[in-house]
Amino acid sequence: MADSTPSIHIQVCYARPEQQVLVDHIVAAGTTIQQAIESSGIIDKMPEIDISVFRVGIYSKIKTLDTIVREHDRVEIYRPLIADPKDSRRRRANKTERETKKPD
Numbered sequence: 001m002a003d004s005t006p007s008i009h010i011q012v013c014y015a016r017p018e019q020q021v022l023v024d025h026i027v028a029a030g031t032t033i034q035q036a037i038e039s040s041g042i043i044d045k046m047p048e049i050d051i052s053v054f055r056v057g058i059y060s061k062i063k064t065l066d067t068i069v070r071e072h073d074r075v076e077i078y079r080p081l082i083a084d085p086k087d088s089r090r091r092r093a094n095k096t097e098r099e100t101k102k103p104d
Contacts, residue, residue, distance in 0.1 A: 005029060010069050012040040014049060014077040021045055027069065033058070034065035036075055049077055 006029045013022045025040045033056050043049050055078045057063050069075060 008071040011074045012037055012042050014042055014046050031069055033067050033075055036069050
């Protein structure tokens with residue numbers, strides 16, 4: 001007897017500064033983000049991925065691992081930030097301010 005569970009097409013993606021991976025994947029309806037990531041094979045390609053630590057989302061919206069994926073979703077795996085974006089912006093602003101000041 002054939003499996004009658006409908007299949008859906010999704011993408012699973014992860015990016016490093018020097019390399020991006022985008023995996024087209026077919027999963028059964030009712031699949032969670034965690035199941036989709038694990039079955040996609042992306043962790044074999046990028047072994048530093050730890051979905052117990054890394055945040056995940058769908059189309060730039062943070063989601064939990066138990067979120068059910070839908071047809072044409074793009075599951076994104078986000079690397080942890082190495083710097084606080086507010087601190088980085090503040091440093092850039094201060095540097096620009098110092099560079100634009102004219103000597104007395």
